[in-house]
Amino acid sequence: IRQGEMAGLPELIRATSPSHVGRLLRSLSEEEAVGFWRLMACSEIELATDLLDHLADLRIAAILSQLPATLAADLVLRMESDDRRDVIGLLAFDVREAVLAALPQPLVASLRLALRYEPGSAGNLLKTEMLSFASQAKVADVVRTLRASTEQIEHFEQRYVYLHDEEHQYAGAVAMRELLLADQDQQLQSLVDDAIPTVDPAMPLDELKSVFDHLRYSVFPLVDVSGRQIGVVDHKDLQEALYEQAERELLEQGGILGGEEFRTMGLGSRILRRLAFLLPSVALSYAAVSVIALYEPVLDQLVVLAAFLPLVANLCGAVGNQAVAVSIRELSVDRLSPNKLGFVVAKEIPVGVVVGLVIGTLLAGLASLRSDEGLVLLPLVIGLAYSVSSILAVAIGGVLPLLLKRLGLDPAMLASPLLTTLTDAVAFFFVLFLAQGLLL
Amino acid sequence: IRQGEMAGLPELIRATSPSHVGRLLRSLSEEEAVGFWRLMACSEIELATDLLDHLADLRIAAILSQLPATLAADLVLRMESDDRRDVIGLLAFDVREAVLAALPQPLVASLRLALRYEPGSAGNLLKTEMLSFASQAKVADVVRTLRASTEQIEHFEQRYVYLHDEEHQYAGAVAMRELLLADQDQQLQSLVDDAIPTVDPAMPLDELKSVFDHLRYSVFPLVDVSGRQIGVVDHKDLQEALYEQAERELLEQGGILGGEEFRTMGLGSRILRRLAFLLPSVALSYAAVSVIALYEPVLDQLVVLAAFLPLVANLCGAVGNQAVAVSIRELSVDRLSPNKLGFVVAKEIPVGVVVGLVIGTLLAGLASLRSDEGLVLLPLVIGLAYSVSSILAVAIGGVLPLLLKRLGLDPAMLASPLLTTLTDAVAFFFVLFLAQGLLL
Numbered sequence: 001i002r003q004g005e006m007a008g009l010p011e012l013i014r015a016t017s018p019s020h021v022g023r024l025l026r027s028l029s030e031e032e033a034v035g036f037w038r039l040m041a042c043s044e045i046e047l048a049t050d051l052l053d054h055l056a057d058l059r060i061a062a063i064l065s066q067l068p069a070t071l072a073a074d075l076v077l078r079m080e081s082d083d084r085r086d087v088i089g090l091l092a093f094d095v096r097e098a099v100l101a102a103l104p105q106p107l108v109a110s111l112r113l114a115l116r117y118e119p120g121s122a123g124n125l126l127k128t129e130m131l132s133f134a135s136q137a138k139v140a141d142v143v144r145t146l147r148a149s150t151e152q153i154e155h156f157e158q159r160y161v162y163l164h165d166e167e168h169q170y171a172g173a174v175a176m177r178e179l180l181l182a183d184q185d186q187q188l189q190s191l192v193d194d195a196i197p198t199v200d201p202a203m204p205l206d207e208l209k210s211v212f213d214h215l216r217y218s219v220f221p222l223v224d225v226s227g228r229q230i231g232v233v234d235h236k237d238l239q240e241a242l243y244e245q246a247e248r249e250l251l252e253q254g255g256i257l258g259g260e261e262f263r264t265m266g267l268g269s270r271i272l273r274r275l276a277f278l279l280p281s282v283a284l285s286y287a288a289v290s291v292i293a294l295y296e297p298v299l300d301q302l303v304v305l306a307a308f309l310p311l312v313a314n315l316c317g318a319v320g321n322q323a324v325a326v327s328i329r330e331l332s333v334d335r336l337s338p339n340k341l342g343f344v345v346a347k348e349i350p351v352g353v354v355v356g357l358v359i360g361t362l363l364a365g366l367a368s369l370r371s372d373e374g375l376v377l378l379p380l381v382i383g384l385a386y387s388v389s390s391i392l393a394v395a396i397g398g399v400l401p402l403l404l405k406r407l408g409l410d411p412a413m414l415a416s417p418l419l420t421t422l423t424d425a426v427a428f429f430f431v432l433f434l435a436q437g438l439l440l
Numbered sequence: 441i442r443q444g445e446m447a448g449l450p451e452l453i454r455a456t457s458p459s460h461v462g463r464l465l466r467s468l469s470e471e472e473a474v475g476f477w478r479l480m481a482c483s484e485i486e487l488a489t490d491l492l493d494h495l496a497d498l499r500i501a502a503i504l505s506q507l508p509a510t511l512a513a514d515l516v517l518r519m520e521s522d523d524r525r526d527v528i529g530l531l532a533f534d535v536r537e538a539v540l541a542a543l544p545q546p547l548v549a550s551l552r553l554a555l556r557y558e559p560g561s562a563g564n565l566l567k568t569e570m571l572s573f574a575s576q577a578k579v580a581d582v583v584r585t586l587r588a589s590t591e592q593i594e595h596f597e598q599r600y601v602y603l604h605d606e607e608h609q610y611a612g613a614v615a616m617r618e619l620l621l622a623d624q625d626q627q628l629q630s631l632v633d634d635a636i637p638t639v640d641p642a643m644p645l646d647e648l649k650s651v652f653d654h655l656r657y658s659v660f661p662l663v664d665v666s667g668r669q670i671g672v673v674d675h676k677d678l679q680e681a682l683y684e685q686a687e688r689e690l691l692e693q694g695g696i697l698g699g700e701e702f703r704t705m706g707l708g709s710r711i712l713r714r715l716a717f718l719l720p721s722v723a724l725s726y727a728a729v730s731v732i733a734l735y736e737p738v739l740d741q742l743v744v745l746a747a748f749l750p751l752v753a754n755l756c757g758a759v760g761n762q763a764v765a766v767s768i769r770e771l772s773v774d775r776l777s778p779n780k781l782g783f784v785v786a787k788e789i790p791v792g793v794v795v796g797l798v799i800g801t802l803l804a805g806l807a808s809l810r811s812d813e814g815l816v817l818l819p820l821v822i823g824l825a826y827s828v829s830s831i832l833a834v835a836i837g838g839v840l841p842l843l844l845k846r847l848g849l850d851p852a853m854l855a856s857p858l859l860t861t862l863t864d865a866v867a868f869f870f871v872l873f874l875a876q877g878l879l880l
Contacts, residue, residue, distance in 0.1 A: 018654035019647040019774070026775040053653040056773070080656075147621055155656045158599050158617055176616050177598055181587055207459040213493040214458035216520075216595045218676060236658060239679035246686035247769060253693060254765020254856075255758055261766050262775060263787040271794050274762050278755065278795060282802055285754045292747035293810070299746050306739050306746040307732035310864065313750060314725045315718065318695055318857075322714050325694020326701050329687060333496070334459070335466040335702060347703040354711050355718060362722055370733070416694075417758075424750065 010044045013051070022054040029264055033059075034066045041071050049078040057083070058260055061090035064099070073102035080155050081128040082237055085114040113230065122208045123201025125241055126222055126231040129156040135163040135171040135189040139182045157232050160196075162221055163188055170198060170229040173221055198223040199233055205245075206334040208238055249332070249412040253325075255281075257413070281417055288313075288424035295432035302435055304370055308382055312363065313427040316389040319355050320423045323348050323397030324415045331405055338405040344398040352394035356387035377438045385430035393423045450484045453491070462494040469704055473499075474506045481511050489518040497523070498700055501530035504539070513542035520595050521568040522677055525554040553670065562648045563641025565681055566662055566671040569596040575603040575611040575629040579622050597672050600636075602661055603628055610638060610669040613661055638663040639673055645685075646774040648678055689772070689852040693765075695721075697853070721857055728753075728864035735872035742875055744810055748822055752803065753867040756829040759795050760863045763788050763837030764855045771845055778845040784838040792834035796827035817878045825870035833863045 013021055028036060033055075040048035052060050052075065064072040064087065076084055076099055088096060088111055100108050110128055117123025133141060142161055161179070163171040172192030182191055199208065199220045211220070218235045248259030257276040292299070292309060299305055327344060330336035336344070364383030371378035397419050401411035404418075453461055468476060473495075480488035492500050492515065504512040504527065516524055516539055528536055528551055540548050550568055557563025573581060582601055601619070603611040612632030622631055639648065639660045651660070658675045688699030697716040732739070732749060739745055767784060770776035776784070804823030811818040837859050841851035844858075 017647075017650075019650035022650040022653065023774060023777070026773075050654060050656070054650065143620055146617055155658075158615070175598070176620070177586055180583055180616070180620055207457075210457075210459035210462040210494065213462065214490060216490075218595075234676075236674075236676035236679055239676055239683050243679055243683040243686055246683055246690060247773070250686060250690055250693065251765050251769055253690065254768070255762045256765055262770060263766065263784065264775075267790055271791055274759065274791060274795060275798060277762070278758055278799055279802075281755060281758050282799060282806075285751050286806055288754075289747045289751045292750070296743060296746075300743045303736060303740045303743060303746075306736075306743075306749065307729045309746065310732070310750045310753060310868075311725050311729045314728075314860070314864070315721060318718055318721050319714065322695045322717070325691050325696055326703065328694070329691055330702060333466075333687070334463060335704075337463070344703065350707055351711055351714060355714060358715060359718055359722060362719075366722075366726055420754070424754070428750075 010040075010047055013047065021051070025051060025054045027264070030062060030066075030266070033063050033264075037063055037075070038067055038071065041067065041075055045074055046078065049075050052079070053083070056260075056262070057086045058090055059262065059264075060087050062265075065091060065095045069095070069098035070102045073099050077103060077107070081110075081114070081231070082125060085111060085124075085126065089115055117201050120205055121201060122199050122203040122205070122222060122233050123224075123230070125205075125208075125233045125237045126201065127157065127234055127237065128231040130232050131156065131161040132229070133161055133163055133188055135165055135187070137163075137188050138184065139179050139186050139188065139191075140184040142179055142188070143184070157219055157234070159219055160221075160232075161188070162229055162232075163192065164229060169227040170221060170223045172196075196220065198229075200224070201230060205238065205241060206332075208233065209242065210334070212238060246332070249328070252410065252412040253328075253416060255417075259412075277417075284417055284421040285424070288421045288428065291425050291428040292432070295428075295436065298432050298436045298440065302375070302439060304375070304378070305431060305435055307370075308363075308367065309428055309431055311366075312382065312386050312389065312431050313424045315359055315363070315386065316393045316423040316427040317420045319352070319359070319390050320393030320397035320419050321416055323351075323394040324401055324411075324419050327398050327401040328411050328415065331401060331411065336402070338402045341399050341402055344402065345395050348394040348398040349391060352391035353387075355394070356390035359390065360384070360387040375439055381431065381434045381438050385427065385434050389423065389427045389430050392426050393419075396422055396426075450480075450487055453487065458494075461491070465491060465494045466702075467704070470502060470506075470706065473503050473704075477503055477515070478507055478511065481507070481515055485514055486518065489515050492519070493523070496700075496702070497526045498530055499702065499704075500527050502705075505531060505535045509535070509538035510542045513539050517543060517547070521550075521554070521671070522565060525551060525564070525566065529555055557641050560645055561641060562639050562643040562645070562662060562673050563664075563670070565645075565648075565673045565677045566641065567597065567674055567677060568671040570672050571596065571601040572669070573601055573603055573628055575605055575627070577603075577628050578624065579619050579626050579628065579631075580624040582619055582628070583624070597659055597674070599659055600661075600672075601628070602669055602672075603632065604669060609667040610661060610663045612636075636660065638669075640664070641670060645678065645681060646772075648673065649682065650774070652678060686772070689768070692850065692853040693768075693856060695857075699852075717857075724857055724861040725864070728861045728868065731865050731868040732872070735868075735876065738872050738876045738880065742815070742879060744815070744818070745871060745875055747810075748803075748807065749868055749871055751806075752822065752826050752829065752871050753864045755799055755803070756826065756833045756863040756867040757860045759792070759799070759830050760833030760837035760859045761856055763791075763834040764841055764851075764859050767838050767841040768851050768855065771841055771851065776842070778842045781839050781842055784842065785835050788834040788838040789831060792831035793827075795834070796830035799830065800824065800827035815879055818875075821871065821874045821878055825867065825874050829863065829867045829870050832866050833859075836862055 037048055114126045159176055160173040162173050165171045173196045174188055174191045175193055178191045199222050201222050201224055212235050219232050221229050222231050222233050223229050252259040255277045257273045261270055360383040363386050364379035367379040367382040400419055401415045404411045404414055477488055554566045599616055600613040602613050605611045613636045614628055614631045615633055618631045639662050641662050641664055652675050659672050661669050662671050662673050663669050692699040695717045697713045701710055800823040803826050804819035807819040807822040840859055841855045844851045844854055
């Protein structure tokens with residue numbers, strides 16, 4: 001339908017429900033998407049920019065990379081400042097420089113500034129669309145500025161106007177509703193709300209979340225160490241960043257390196273990302289099963305154990321992974337300091353004991369169905385092996401994300417595969433060791 | 441420190457950084473927290489309410505349940521409307537009714553209205569703190585109302601005021617900045633921004649996200665089927681709901697039923713939640729390993745296979761879970777319709793083939809280290825078994841979340857354990873079946 005002819009397409013898009021348009025655009029292949037935006041950007045640049053919002057940032061970056069730099073710059077120019085920074089940050093170096101070269105100078109300077117702030121810091125959520133006035137300015141000046149702005153300023157921060165002194169130092173925020181109540185010739189600095197704190201661009205996101213939770217303001221001024229306001233940070237943008245982080249962690253926990261894959265991406269990069277996770281898993285998994293190889297003589301005499309090894313190991317991995325998930329969550333919502341190893345172990349051991357007894361008894365029951373060969377102690381071996389392993393599994397599982405975090409590694413990515421290796425090895429060992437002792 | 445004596449505590453809290461206070465409060469046990477808020481609510485009710493924001497809703501509900509109903513109602517009264525609804529919704533029926541009985545009547549009516557909207561709908565994000573005027577009202581009336589409001593209205597929606605006609609039907613929204621530009625005696629209805637769409641409270645969250653992504657407004661009026669405005673829905677609250685949903689899915693994917701556990705919760709409920717996931721896993725895992733039991737005669741002669749069974753199965757589960765994670769993500773960001781089974785299979789098979797060949801070759805290499813017993817075909821059996829299993833694993837893994845979604849079941853919770861059972865069974869079968877055919 002959309003190969004080439006554009007007649008009526010913008011009208012059609014405007015008439016269709018956003019969620020329908022969004023789903024359609026997201027289902028385009030990369031090639032189709034590049035073609036679509038090339039056409040749209042030429043004729044309907046505003047609409048083309050708005051439609052980009054339906055896609056993930058990585059996807060937008062991929063599309064922009066394949067458009068002519070001037071066209072890409074036209075789109076980037078019309079984006080909101082936070083999206084613009086995210087997308088520019090994702091472009092390859094040469095593409096980025098080509099796009100920047102086609103943008104107006106002041107914007108390039110502020111973009112380079114924003115890109116300096118690391119992901120995970122308040123500065124990275126910088127929004128520059130705000131109204132800023134000298135502190136001696138009067139209410140009438142704000143009214144005049146607003147009246148003169150022919151641009152659509154709907155995406156500007158509208159709840160406050162911000163003040164600066166002669167040295168461009170931040171000088172306070174005035175609520176828009178206060179302006180409504182004030183006389184036209186009142187000085188802005190007399191209306192400043194002193195209760196509004198400033199936020200350092202280096203503040204980490206979890207701390208920023210505490211500040212937003214604690215104080216009922218929905219937007220804060222970002223003021224750097226030199227005392228200059230570089231923009232604002234909005235509660236909505238924080239929640240959006242936290243949401244994207246959680247979505248990325250979901251994929252990482254599922255074994256997608258880098259936390260980013262959509263099936264519309266190129267096959268090569270999809271396979272590489274997946275292999276990057278699987279190849280180390282081969283080594284880990286092989287290390288775990290080498291415990292079995294060590295006990296081959298035991299297995300030789302008790303081949304019935306071969307079916308119980310994966311059973312005990314799987315359930316041991318499952319209980320350990322629950323502890324991993326709880327620790328990762330508690331770390332990510334800042335409920336747990338990475339130093340509280342003792343606290344976590346103390347909270348996990350009782351769970352491990354009860355779960356070990358319940359599931360261990362169940363497994364012993366299942367084992368008794370298969371112990372007709374005179375192996376009266378087989379249920380005991382299986383039940384005991386699971387109980388012991390499950391206690392170790394929850395303790396290791398609870399502590400592992402904390403240790404990884406302390407080492408500066410990503411728990412969402414690494415904890416689960418490492419834990420499974422350890423629980424496999426533990427489970428294999430206890431089943432075979434106890435079997436050797438009690439059954440042979 | 442905080443057992444009993446309160447002197448200076450509020451001052452101390454106000455002087456401490458929010459993120460520090462937050463971490464401290466989150467680390468309290470339930471008993472300590474109940475004691476803390478009992479004391480705080482009696483003397484410093486505003487601060488006590490603000491401090492609740494540091495906790496998860498479920499935790500707040502647990503604390504409120506253990507406070508006297510009038511004290512709990514005092515706290516609930518001061519919460520923001522969206523938090524209030526969430527917390528009230530989490531209370532047990534009798535506690536909820538006791539708290540509602542202690543609240544003012546109009547509030548109870550609006551709470552019961554809000555509770556009617558299901559989680560996952562726009563109505564569930566309802567915020568009632570807004571300024572509403574008759575459409576014949578003048579700008580001066582808004583100014584008078586704002587001036588008269590001695591209450592702190594910082595958490596009111598401030599970007600717009602909303603209009604209603606004589607029959608209480610919704611009549612449009614006026615931007616606060618337009619009020620600033622208008623004459624005092626101008627009628628509000630002449631300032632309405634016609635481009636702002638209304639949102640139906642029944643709209644699902646993913647659709648609402650599309651609307652916010654598509655249009656650059658940060659807040660929409662919620663208007664029900666009768667044409668009456670019941671409140672507003674804010675982009676921030678949507679992102680917060682999506683974030684909480686993603687966090688819940690992370691826990692569910694890790695095997696925590698209901699997606700909610702903190703280590704400060706009671707031991708009993710923590711164990712029950714974990715067992716609720718593990719008990720079905722025992723059945724699933726036992727079903728998978730029964731494939732091994734079927735082939736016991738093969739194993740009896742080739743005990744070396746015992747170590748390769750879990751190895752092939754683990755790696756087969758890992759590659760299948762990657763496909764599961766991508767499907768769950770694509771479903772959750774509305775990039776994939778649950779009907780596109782063919783698309784997913786077509787996109788997964790090539791990944792499965794390449795991964796199968798790469799990892800299969802690697803496993804064959806590892807097997808050749810152990811095939812000194814004259815089993816020259818062992819590497820072939822292991823490599824081939826993995827390749828075939830991996831293709832099946834990615835296809836099943838990709839499709840399973842879609843099928844679960846179509847059945848109205850929760851993919852985040854169920855897809856991974858079901859997939860692992862299937863991949864285990866597939867991997868065990870192919871290793872043993874090929875071994876029987878090629879090695880015996």
